[in-house]
Amino acid sequence: MHASSLGVLLVVSLVAGSSAAQGGVMSGNGARRIEIGPDESGVSVAVAVSPGLSTVLLFDSELAQDSIDMDAPKSFSIIDVGRMTLRVVPSAKAAPGEKFRVSVRFRDGAAPPGASFLLTVHPARADNLVEVYRSARSIESYQQEAREARAEALRFKEENARLMSEHSSPGGLAGLLAIGGIDVSGVAGKFVTMTISPDPKSSLQPINVLSYRSKDRVALEVFLSDLRGEKPWTASGATLRGPPGIELKVLRVWQKAPITSGGADRVVIEAEATAEAARGAFSLKLWEADGPRTVTIGNVTFP
Structure with a gap:
């Protein structure tokens, strides 16, 4: 045939x-936003990582760069700690389903003093950019998030309409x-x-x-x-x-x-x-x- x-x-x-x-x-920045309250420094936030793919944690406060604590660092080909960023790339040694805990501390000592994340290995997907907020956010920031939420809701609406159209x-x-x-x-x-x-x-x-x-x-x-x-x-x-x-x-x-x-x-x-x-x-x-x-x-x- x-x-x-x-x-x-x-x-x-x-x-x-x-x-x-x-x-x-889809192509784009795909940023994920996380807010950490004053009493949530002990809560581990799940973040998806994948071998060979880069995941960047972007903070709104300076990090104490010598206070990063990570499980099994040899399972990562790149661990790059910046002034306000943490970039990780798992190596081929990291098996799907494995979990690695990483904790950071902030330089200013304000609450919360640090944050903890549970890096979970997925065979193909990763959170490319995770924005972490611990301090008060501006009105412009909330307005930007509202615009993104409306755009996401519109995407879901279009996807739902497509699925309903196919079923009918x-x-x-x-x-x-x-x-x-x-x-x-x-x-x-x-x-x-x-x-x-x-x-x-x-x-x-x-x-x-x-x-x-x-x-x-x-x-x-x-x-x-x-x-x-x-x-x-x-x-x-x-x-x-x-x-x-x-x-x-x-x-x-x-x-x-x-x-x-x-x-x-x-x-x-x-x-x-x-x-x-x-x-x-x-x-x-x-x-x-x-x-x-x-x-x-x-x-x-x-x-």
């Missing part, structure tokens, strides 16, 4: 079949037309198995990879085998990172059945992307829900 025909069938199955929605991180639309090809997922150009598809770059450390290896692109969506059909370990593996989430600053918003990760030892099955990934955003080579990373096993495939391209 021609790749474009395969593409139509694939996207139709995504609309008509069951799937799990998964939100993705007909299935099959008519459903694709109803939600605007296809136009007269149809769906383009191509085999990329020969040009991808699998990571030999992955828990499964790709035996066949096909990529597809429609008007404002892309999809991947990844056939995996050679499972390491006896426990069945099911994809729980995915990221698609491209050129610097580009990360596609993953909409769905679908898998019919768990992959078992000695077996093979496919995983389908769908993401939002215009023709412009889909240009260049991407790195796909898949992970399971309750375990450290991941799959990384580099040099993935779309039609």
